[in-house]
Amino acid sequence: MSEFNLFQPLQYEFFIRGIIVAILVGGMNGLLGVYIVMRGMSYIGHGLSHAVFGGAVVSHMLSINVYIGAVIWGVISSIIINRVSNGGKVRADAAIGIISTAGFAIGIFLISSTRGFTRNFEALLFGNILSITYLDMLVIALVSIVVFLFFFLLNKMILFMTFDRETARVYGVKTDIIDLAFSILLAIVIIASMNVIGVTLLAAAIVAPTISARLLTNNFNRLIVLSTVIGALTASVGMYLSFLFDSASGATIVLFSAGVFGAVVLYTSLHRVYHEHSHGRIRHRHMHIHKGEHDHEHHIN
Amino acid sequence: MQWWLRFMCRGDDIALRIKGITYGYTSIPVLENINLDVKKGEVIGLLGPNGSGKSTLLRIVAGLIRPWFGSIEFGKRPVIGYMPQVESIDWDFPITVEEVVALGLWNRSGMMPWPSKYVRERVNMVLEDLGMSSNAKRQIRELSGGEQKRVFLARAIVHEPELLLLDEPTTGADPSTRDDILKILNKLNRDGATIILSTHDIVGVAMNLPRVVCINKRILADGDAKDILRGDNLLKVYGLIDSMM
Known part of the structure; x- marks a missing residue:
């Protein structure tokens, strides 16, 4: 029996490409996830990723570049979702539910009803490491630079409008323009993530790093860094595992992210009852039960 | 800048002029034909019950809501501080x-x-x-x-x-905090800030302000706190007697 070598996958060029792309895409999803989750719009990743599938199929049928068509479709869907949900009468989750699912349904409708539909969209639905090309990698690297610059340079404005959108407007933050730019970037990142994670699984990849990071920190800037790092790590490890198990990369990444989230929940739960604390000058650790935010009762001495 | 916020105010001592503002969230207006001149360095308390339109008026002045009718005129667009x-x-x-x-x-x-x-x-x-x-x-x-x-x-x-818009800055605060907040506002006002705040607190806040505007959809009373905070005005503001009487 041949000995298993952990580094064996690295001899394949397609795998190295896959890992690099997974790190970039995972990091971007983790970063975007912070603003999406903190604005209470976790479903937008799910919604937009489904919506762009319709755009990809329509573009293919019209012989337009699938990615360009999907980006345009995604941006338009995102703008409509923003407009409808900011109008006040329809909540964001409901707007996302109908607009995005309709987009997805268009894609499925066209595939199922068109005879002789030859293109295989399975990679877009579930992610496939083999479908990542060198050009994909370059485009995703470029998108990553733009995304990280966007959040680095507009950090304070984005923090302000995420925390208190109305006051941010009074203080001169151009919330509509930033929303539009964010929507465009989100649509681009979703398209960039399609081949790695797949549109049906992308929502979890956007949300999971942020909620894991949120359990670990109460500092917004640290949340951004942690979420980005967790996103990059879970995507790259998930990609590696997908090679080992010969499974779909998207499903493996999402399952690994869910596993990391479960581990973080377990860690924070244990940490809550069993962590180092002080009584005056004495620092020690032992099991104790919390009362409120800071007080606790000793359970075991 | 939103169209309903204009630079047309005449007279140096006017910080802002609210002209004929009408607005509602549904087809029923919560504010109707509101007219108010605010002088530079004035402190004004908007007094009224929940749903009387105080917060809405502050949000219109802040440029957050476009009114159905009317406009806000500034002598010069001020630097605004806003507390939701x-x-x-x-x-x-x-x-x-x-x-x-x-x-x-x-x-x-x-x-x-x-x-x-x-x-x-x-x-x-x-x-x-x-x-x-x-x-x-x-x-x-x-x-x-x-x-x-x-x-x-x-x-x-x-x-x-230069212009502070404060939406119920003392609601929920204990008397000591409330008094501290009023002291701070007093100091800011002495330094030249114009302040418009909304409040429910008649005794703790409104009575201490130089000018109070009683509002409930329309302006029902406007003037020196000690002159207008009388039983009949308050009954009108809080809807206990018909405001049209």
Whole structure:
């Protein structure tokens, strides 16, 4: 029996490409996830990723570049979702539910009803490491630079409008323009993530790093860094595992992210009852039960 | 700048002129033909029950809502400080007191994500003035009701605004915090700030203000607090007798 070598996958060029792309895409999803989750719009990743599938199929049928068509479709869907949900009468989750699912349904409708539909969209639905090309990698690297610059340079404005959108407007933050730019970037990142994670699984990849990071920190800037790092790590490890198990990369990444989230929940739960604390000058650790935010009762001495 | 906020005001002593404002969230107006002149350096209290249109009027002046009719005219577009009702805040948001206050100076902090030296110093100064410097590193959800008010007041004043719009700045605060807030507002006013605040508190706040505007969809009384805070006006404002009588 041949000995298993952990580094064996690295001899394949397609795998190295896959890992690099997974790190970039995972990091971007983790970063975007912070603003999406903190604005209470976790479903937008799910919604937009489904919506762009319709755009990809329509573009293919019209012989337009699938990615360009999907980006345009995604941006338009995102703008409509923003407009409808900011109008006040329809909540964001409901707007996302109908607009995005309709987009997805268009894609499925066209595939199922068109005879002789030859293109295989399975990679877009579930992610496939083999479908990542060198050009994909370059485009995703470029998108990553733009995304990280966007959040680095507009950090304070984005923090302000995420925390208190109305006051941010009074203080001169151009919330509509930033929303539009964010929507465009989100649509681009979703398209960039399609081949790695797949549109049906992308929502979890956007949300999971942020909620894991949120359990670990109460500092917004640290949340951004942690979420980005967790996103990059879970995507790259998930990609590696997908090679080992010969499974779909998207499903493996999402399952690994869910596993990391479960581990973080377990860690924070244990940490809550069993962590180092002080009584005056004495620092020690032992099991104790919390009362409120800071007080606790000793359970075991 | 929104079309309903204009630079047409005549007279140097006018900070802003509210002209014929009518607005509603549904087809029924919550504000109807509101006209109000606010002089520079004035402190005005908007007094009225829940749903009387106080917050809506403040939001229109702040440029957040476009009225159905009417306009707001400024002598010169002032630097505005705005304090929303704290009920609208997500208290689980991972942000500290000093970070919240620094948001008020977001455009004076350079391109880097971290605050500049100027912002740090200014935030520390304002927090010290409000007796909150020891809470600078605390998460906002750990604060008491009174402390929360102070934090959002700190953000409203940190950029030294000329016009302060405060939506119920003392609601939920204990008497000591309320008095501290009024003292701070008094000091800001002496330094030249024009202040419009909304309140429910007749005895603790409105009675201490030089000018009170009683509002309930329309302006029902406007003038010196001691003159207008009489039983008949209050009964009208709080809907206990027909305001049209």
